[in-house]
Amino acid sequence: MECATISELADSLSTRFETAKTAFRLHVSAGRDAEEVSEMMAHVTDIQRGLRDLRAAVDQEKAHLEFAQATLASLRVERARVEHLMANLPSRLPSLQAEQKAAANSAAQTNGAGKPASGSSRPGTAASSNGEKPVPSIAYLTVDEFNAVPQYMRGRGTRDQSNKLLEELNSVIAARYALMRRPRSELSGAQRKLWMECKREENPKTKGSLFFTEEDFKRFKKSSLSKAMRQLLVVLRHVGRISSLREGGAVVRHVLT
Template identity: 30%
Template sequence: MASSDLELLCSHVNEKTGNIKKTLSLRNCGQEPTLKTVLNKIGDEITVANELLNKLELEIQQQEQTNNSLKELCESLEDYKDIEHLKENIPSHLPQVRVTQRWVKGSDLDSEEPNKAVEPGPIKKFPKEQRSIKELPFITSDEFNGVPSYMKSRLTYGQINDSIKEINKAVISKYKILYQRKKSMNFVARNLYHRFINEETKDTKGRYFIMEADIKEFMTLKVDRKFLVILSILRHCQRLSEVGGGGLTPYVITGVLVSF
């Protein structure tokens, strides 16, 4: 055996012997009354320290969870900043909404119910039997902002354009009946047809218009004070105009001509 190995072995034996001596010494100290009280206090302190360490570990776990939640919140705030940037940089001018036009086949007018609107579809060629139905254009955000506050009341931009959708449905339903062949009309459609013809005047000839009775017939909206305010806004935005005087008032779609 080399001398270095022998020295390591002696050192290890001496270390173990020293630990045994310390253990025996501590055991003997624990038997003395004065030292036993001190050892009990040390044990109590160790127990308290252990409880504090457990609480500290729980607190660290909670802090880690809070930190993870804050990271997720920061990530979501980045998206919110983008939204705020878009909100603060809305273009001052939005493109005008173009007047749309729908083409209805004569055969479709005969086959469908008189009070249903014609659904738009891609048409490459226009058949010989056809009628054009043009719609009321939506108002733009600039136009809505230009409406006086006292006139808008609590109405929103979306509510105005939703009403325009309903008015367009009424216009389409009305003129589908007017374009329909009489021999294919049922009793209800025939009565409506005659009413539409009787409501025609020299002021409305060649123009799209609806009456209050058409609104009640084809629309789900109620003709109440709120709807009358919407009509006032549409007149202000030059979407509708009233012609004639006294009795029944036609609401003409401004700038849109009937194509026969």
């Protein structure tokens, strides 16, 4: 008996069962020993029960196979999405590794009394390995931060555009403090004049803080504050990167927080 499928096997066995039943009836009617045939019919019944169980198991495995195929298709879709995300990461991301490295350096420089060595814990600054003061900067805007800013504040610009402007702003801040931290004896006449202008912008409320003003763009970028940069300052205030001090005349001091 050669059967290619379970169905063919079931049909073949059913035919044989019917033949056996007919033979049993004929055997009984002929007055032969019914006990042997009854035992045979019990075996046939067991086989039928086993066949039903086999069919149920096959149906269950089919259901499992369909579920596995659906799961595989879903995983392929998710993999394609992840590959697309990896291939299209934004060019600017928060420098978490730099912050972690700075924190590790700060912890390593603590003395035996548990007091930290000289350095800055200000967010957005990168510690120097040679003991120099960190270069002040403002951390990039994250996706969540940018999306949380109301549309009327951030305008139509994208996060990448805002972070590109932020790089320009950081270069101005770095230029200001690169000048302020140089010994006055090393400055030229023009540099000393700029140094005095920056020094006059300090007041008691900015003591110990890092800040910049709109005049810094004229001093170090030779340009006035653009509309896009003003909008960025609004966004930075909203997310808590800076705060603004408007005391002491017309000068607005934007303090890094």
